[in-house]
Every structure is written in C-alpha cells, then in structure tokens.
Amino acid sequence: MNTEWIYSRLHLDRESGTPLITQIVDGITWLIASGDLKAEEQLPPMRELAEHLEVHMHTVRQAYQRLEADHLVSVRTRRGTVVLPYDPAVVAKRGAENPSHLIGVVLPNPGSFYTPFIQAIQEDSRELGYLPLFCYTFENPFLVDTYFNQLIARQVDGFIFVSIGPASLIEDPQSLDFFPPIVSVDVPDMPGYRILIDTEGAAYKVTRHLLEHGRKRIGLITPPLEWPNVTPFYEGYQSALEESGIDIQPELIAGVEGYFEDYGRSGAEQLLDQDHRPDAIIAATDTLALGVKGVIQERGLSIPDDLALAGYNDIQAAALIQPGLTTASIPAAEMGSLAVATLQKLIAGKKSQKQTHVISTQLVIRGSCGC
Numbered sequence: 001m002n003t004e005w006i007y008s009r010l011h012l013d014r015e016s017g018t019p020l021i022t023q024i025v026d027g028i029t030w031l032i033a034s035g036d037l038k039a040e041e042q043l044p045p046m047r048e049l050a051e052h053l054e055v056h057m058h059t060v061r062q063a064y065q066r067l068e069a070d071h072l073v074s075v076r077t078r079r080g081t082v083v084l085p086y087d088p089a090v091v092a093k094r095g096a097e098n099p100s101h102l103i104g105v106v107l108p109n110p111g112s113f114y115t116p117f118i119q120a121i122q123e124d125s126r127e128l129g130y131l132p133l134f135c136y137t138f139e140n141p142f143l144v145d146t147y148f149n150q151l152i153a154r155q156v157d158g159f160i161f162v163s164i165g166p167a168s169l170i171e172d173p174q175s176l177d178f179f180p181p182i183v184s185v186d187v188p189d190m191p192g193y194r195i196l197i198d199t200e201g202a203a204y205k206v207t208r209h210l211l212e213h214g215r216k217r218i219g220l221i222t223p224p225l226e227w228p229n230v231t232p233f234y235e236g237y238q239s240a241l242e243e244s245g246i247d248i249q250p251e252l253i254a255g256v257e258g259y260f261e262d263y264g265r266s267g268a269e270q271l272l273d274q275d276h277r278p279d280a281i282i283a284a285t286d287t288l289a290l291g292v293k294g295v296i297q298e299r300g301l302s303i304p305d306d307l308a309l310a311g312y313n314d315i316q317a318a319a320l321i322q323p324g325l326t327t328a329s330i331p332a333a334e335m336g337s338l339a340v341a342t343l344q345k346l347i348a349g350k351k352s353q354k355q356t357h358v359i360s361t362q363l364v365i366r367g368s369c370g371c
C-alpha cells in the first residue's frame with residue numbers, strides 16, 4: 001500500500017470538536033470498511049503518520065491501539081501495524097452505545113417506482129428525528145455488501161434493505177443479532193423483519209385479465225427467475241395460465257438482465273422475432289413495459305389491437321402514455337412508511353411477534369389491455 005495514498009485520504013478537522021484520536025480511528029476504519037485497505041496491508045509507521053497529520057506520535061499510538069482493540073489491525077513487532085480481515089460485527093458493537101440518528105437505506109436505483117417510497121422514508125424519518133442515508137446498488141450484489149460495511153462504519157442506528165440484502169446475513173441468519181436493527185423490503189430470502197409484496201398475486205391478476213380478453217399466447221419479460229423477488233411473479237403467471245388449461249411455452253419467456261427500459265426493448269425483440277409472435281406481453285415492471293411499447297410501435301404494430309401489453313408497479317408514466325398501461329399497483333409510499341415505523345420500533349427495543357408484513361397489490365385497468 002502506498003503510504004502517500006493513505007495520507008491523501010486522511011484529514012483532520014481541528015475545529016470539529018471531535019477528538020483527533022477519534023478522527024484518526026474513524027478515518028482508518030472507513031478505509032478498511034470500504035475495502036480500500038485490505039487484510040495484510042500495512043498502515044504507515046506511527047512517527048510518519050504523526051508528522052503528516054501534524055500531531056504528537058502518542059496520539060497516533062493511541063489511535064492504533066484503539067484500532068487493535070477493535071480487531072481491525074494488529075500491531076506486530078518488526079512488522080508494523082497490519083490490517084486484519086474486516087469484521088463488521090466488531091465495528092457495529094462499538095457504535096451500539098452511541099446513537100447516530102442515521103438510517104442506512106440500500107435500494108436498487110432512484111427510479112420512478114421508488115420515488116414515492118423514498119419520499120415517504122424521508123418525511124417519516126425526519127419526523128422521528130432520523131437522517132436517512134440512501135445508497136443505490138444498480139443490481140450489483142457487491143455494492144450491497146460494500147454499502148453494508150461502510151454504513152456500519154458510519155455507525156447507523158438501523159438499516160432498510162430493498163430488493164436485495166447482504167449475502168452474509170442471508171447465509172447466516174444468526175448474525176443479525178450482532179448488527180443494528182434491519183428491516184427488509186421485497187427481499188423474500190432475507191431473515192428477520194420483512195415487508196413483502198404479493199408479487200405472485202399481482203402477476204396472477206394481470207395474466208388472468210389478459211386471458212379474459214381472449215389472449216392465448218401471453219409472453220413474459222422478466223429478470224432472472226432465480227432472483228428471490230422475481231420467482232413469485234413467474235409463479236403467478238404460471239398459475240393463471242395453468243388454471244385456464246394453457247401450458248407454459250418456454251419460447252414465450254424472455255429472460256433479461258435487469259429492470260431498465262433497455263432490457264424491456266431486448267426482451268420485446270426476443271419475443272417479436274419469432275415466427276409465431278405472442279398476442280400479449282406482460283413485463284415484470286412498468287419500466288420494462290415502456291421499452292416493450294417502443295419496440296412494438298417501431299415495428300408498426302398497434303397496442304392493443306395487435307398486442308396487448310401489461311406491466312407491474314404503476315409508476316407515474318403508466319397513466320401518461322397512450323394507450324395507458326394496464327398494470328398491478330404497489331402502494332410504494334405505504335411500504336416506505338411501514339418500513340420506517342417498523343425500524344423505529346426495533347431501534348427503540350420494541351419487538352413484534354409479526355415479523356413479516358405482506359402488501360397487497362391492485363389491478364389498474366387502462367387501454368393497453370383492450371379495455
């Protein structure tokens with residue numbers, strides 16, 4: 001590790017009121033939590049760091065001793081101070097006695113579906129005296145774990161995870177006990193307190209409605225089915241078809257890599273390039289459906305005469321496009337408020353026997369289905 005690089009990342013604010021030792025400890029902890037300082041790398045010699053920061057060497061020695069007490073580094077004779085493998089539970093324990101009034105909120109993106117959800121979290125957190133720190137993963141599991149470690153280093157009082165949770169907690173549910181309270185939203189495989197959406201029911205309602213319009217070849221555009229919060233959507237689609245005596249046709253399932261509009265376009269191209277194209281398409285989100293709509297119209301086809309189209313979420317744009325998008329609506333603002341209220345109770349030490357809340361969806365009928 002280049003010590004000049006470390007020096008460029010460590011700064012002291014002598015007017016902040018925070019002890020210099022604490023600033024040094026927090027700065028180095030942040031570098032370790034972020035993965036910038038890795039196990040077995042060395043910290044600068046105490047004397048050199050003291051000269052760079054313009055503090056007494058005893059100040060740096062005390063900071064290194066606190067880092068060693070937190071099991072973040074090991075001070076070794078003749079080897080200097082070496083970084084240890086990062087254990088977020090240790091850092092979480094250090095901050096448990098000192099409320100920060102911060103809430104870590106980790107979610108996939110700041111897209112239009114999440115707008116009312118984010119606004120509800122902001123407003124309700126402010127009323128309760130908390131500041132939410134929003135982190136966006138853009139479907140990258142590595143960033144989920146990175147933000148988890150970094151927010152632990154910031155000593156947040158609690159977490160809200162949306163769509164995906166830290167792999168370490170999912171694999172080891174018992175480890176939840178070592179961290180600040182956590183509420184997950186739309187993460188079916190996450191242990192602990194959860195807010196889930198009746199995604200299976202949403203897909204069933206939409207598929208059933210298209211079947212009632214006489215559509216028989218109903219295509220589905222979906223992110224990877226192995227994603228825990230995607231599987232139920234497929235199951236609802238499958239259930240509605242089987243109930244009507246229609247077998248699942250693999251060629252009508254277009255798998256895409258995520259939820260963005262471009263993925264909707266690629267999924268639509270997969271389905272429409274077939275000799276026997278579908279007579280209806282369901283997209284697993286409204287954002288995907290917007291991409292589908294563009295491809296349908298570019299090919300000179302009409303919605304809903306040539307193809308019916310439906311989505312899931314009921315984002316604002318769903319009501320604005322022509323024809324309006326039939327979709328299953330999720331009460332996103334309600335979910336945000338419930339997440340904050342649940343987390344606030346957990347932070348206050350109030351447990352609840354009901355660990356899972358299931359949010360219902362509502363079918364919103366517009367012109368894209370033929371109504």
